[in-house]
Structure formats: structure tokens, C-alpha cells
Amino acid sequence: MRDEELPRRLRDAAGAHRPDRERMLARVERGMAGAGPPARVVRPPRTATPWLRVAAATAAVCGVLAAGTFAVTSAGGEGAHEDRGAAPPSATGTPGGTLRTxxxxxxxxxxxxxxxxxxxxxxxxxxxxxxxxxxxxxxxxxxxxxxxxxxxxxxxxxxxxxxxxxxxxxxxxxxxxxxxxxxxxxxxxxxxxxxxxxxxxxxxxxxxxxxxxxxxxxxxxxxxxxxxxxxx
Missing domain, CATH: 2.60.40.690 (Alpha-macroglobulin, receptor-binding domain)
Known part of the structure; x- marks a missing residue:
């Protein structure tokens, strides 16, 4: 595979990625509850063939996209400001649906x-x-x-x-x-x-x-x- 094809294949892989939000949230909740150490990133050996390097790079791009999707969802459109403790309003209008008066x-x-x-x-x-x-x-x-x-x-x-x-x-x-x-x-x-x-x-x-x-x-x-x- 020619090196100049790598950017195109990465873009194709990123465009086809559809993050599973429910699964990501469940993993984060388990992590917050102390459900074991975070998964390690497995890197291919230096002697890996070119197609293995492309596969590893594609997986890394997908992982970054998934993390970015979760971060945007968690932020709730708050933007950059000093206090990030406030949750976004739920469908019922109450922040996070859980805040008490x-x-x-x-x-x-x-x-x-x-x-x-x-x-x-x-x-x-x-x-x-x-x-x-x-x-x-x-x-x-x-x-x-x-x-x-x-x-x-x-x-x-x-x-x-x-x-x-x-x-x-x-x-x-x-x-x-x-x-x-x-x-x-x-x-x-x-x-x-x-x-x-x-x-x-x-x-x-x-x-x-x-x-x-x-x-x-x-x-x-x-x-x-x-x-x-x-x-x-």
C-alpha cells in the first residue's frame, strides 16, 4: 500500500465510525465505580507489516473520535467557563433531571x-x-x-x-x-x-x-x- 493512500483510508474509517453512546456511558460508569483498571492501548510491534500499521492507526483514530463524542455529550453545550459542575437541562427542564431544590x-x-x-x-x-x-x-x-x-x-x-x-x-x-x-x-x-x-x-x-x-x-x-x- 502506498503511503499516500493512508490519509484517505483513515478519513474513510473515521467517516464510517458510529460511536455507541450507551456503551461508552456504561463503560465510564463502571470505571467511576472502580470496576477495574482502564484498558491499556496495545501498540503493534515495530516489525509489523504496513497493513498492520494502517489498522492500528485506524483504530486509534476511531478511539479519539469516540472519546471526543463522549466529551461533547458530557459537556452538554456548556462552552468554556469556570464552573463545569452544572449539568445540562433534561427534557423536563431540571438540570440533569436529578438536582434537588x-x-x-x-x-x-x-x-x-x-x-x-x-x-x-x-x-x-x-x-x-x-x-x-x-x-x-x-x-x-x-x-x-x-x-x-x-x-x-x-x-x-x-x-x-x-x-x-x-x-x-x-x-x-x-x-x-x-x-x-x-x-x-x-x-x-x-x-x-x-x-x-x-x-x-x-x-x-x-x-x-x-x-x-x-x-x-x-x-x-x-x-x-x-x-x-x-x-x-
């Missing part, structure tokens, strides 16, 4: 403000803490449906205690409030709100959700979340 001293509720209108809206996050928090990150995700653009945000806690950002990835407008090191959040009910313009008409918030990650003063972590859709 109450965990230990924390409880959260997400709702669209009743003063929103046909061109502008505000999404409210109500956070209740029954004990002080030493660390807190609130992440509000607004699905980029027609015309969604940021118009600002606010929180009921002191402005100087938080680092605030408003960014976009391929799917969401993301508001993030992060408690600064050395600051704390007292027990009580606190509000975080993100504001945005949108296309004319009533906007469906079913794809919007919030995630909250905190560390209690005792050092124990807690996390909660909620969706904004009508099926919450």
Missing part, C-alpha cells in the same frame, strides 16, 4: 418576575439558608431563545461581597455570582436576579435553570437547583 440548610426557588413584559424579563432566584455559608456560587442560565440579551443583574446581599459576571455560550446567557474569599453569607432569605431583553411576545422559560453550590460554615458542602418551566 433542598439540601441540608439550603433551599432554592426559581421564578420569572411578574413584572416582566412582552419585550423584557427578570428571572428571580430565591435562596434560603438556615445557617451561615462560607462559600457560595449561584449560576443562573437563561436559554438563548429569540432575542435574549443581558440588561443587568442584582442581588440582595452586599455588592462588594461578590464577583459577578454575565457571559454567553452557544446555548445560554449565564449570570454567575461568586462569594469572594474571606466573605460569608448569613442565614436568611436572599435574592439573585438576572434581567434580559427578548423577542416580542410571551417567552417560554422552560429551558432556564439555576444551580447553587455552597460550603457551610461547618465545612460541609451543599448544592441545590431549580428550573423555571411550568413543569417544575
Amino acid at each position: 433542598e439540601d441540608g440548610p439550603l433551599r432554592t426557588d426559581g421564578a420569572v418576575d411578574p413584572h416582566s413584559n412582552a419585550y423584557w424579563a427578570q428571572s428571580n432566584v430565591t435562596l434560603r439558608a438556615t445557617e451561615p455559608l462560607a462559600s457560595l456560587t449561584v449560576e443562573l442560565r437563561i436559554a438563548l431563545t429569540g432575542g435574549v440579551t443581558s440588561t443587568g443583574s442584582w442581588r440582595s446581599l452586599p455588592e462588594g461581597d461578590f464577583t459577578v459576571s454575565a457571559t454567553e455560550d452557544s446555548s445560554f446567557l449565564i449570570y454567575r455570582w461568586r462569594l469572594k474569599p474571606g466573605r460569608s453569607v448569613p442565614a436568611g432569605t436572599h435574592t439573585f436576579a438576572g434581567q434580559y431583553n427578548h423577542a416580542e411576545g410571551e417567552r417560554d422559560p422552560a429551558g432556564d435553570y439555576v444551580t447553587v453550590r455552597a460550603v457551610r460554615a461547618s465545612g460541609r458542602p451543599a448544592s441545590v437547583g431549580d428550573s423555571f418551566g411550568p413543569d417544575r
